[in-house]
Amino acid sequence: MSREDFAGLVGSTLDQQCYLALYGHMSDYQRAQIWQRIHKQAFDEQQAALAEAHRRHERDRKMTTALMSARKMQQDILAAEAKRKVSDGE
Helix, strand or coil: CCHHHHHHHHCCCHHHHHHHHHHCCCCHHHHHHHHHHHHHHHHHHHHHHHHHHHHHHHHHHHHHHHHHHHHHHHHHHHHHHHHHHHHHCC
């Protein structure tokens, strides 16, 4: 595979890189470079997805904590009102 064709392959989509790495006519060195890039790109995509999932989990955890503290505050207010009514003799 010529240098220009190889440079074009490196800039192509992941699916096209996989297809050409499997079936394309290139040297073993070029094939190894393509597989290395494919693995790196797949790893980077997995890490980005993991970071996004972690960010969403943290956001949901904070929201749940806020909702639970608001619910606890409402229960405390209702309990205080009930105590006040009992102590006032109502």
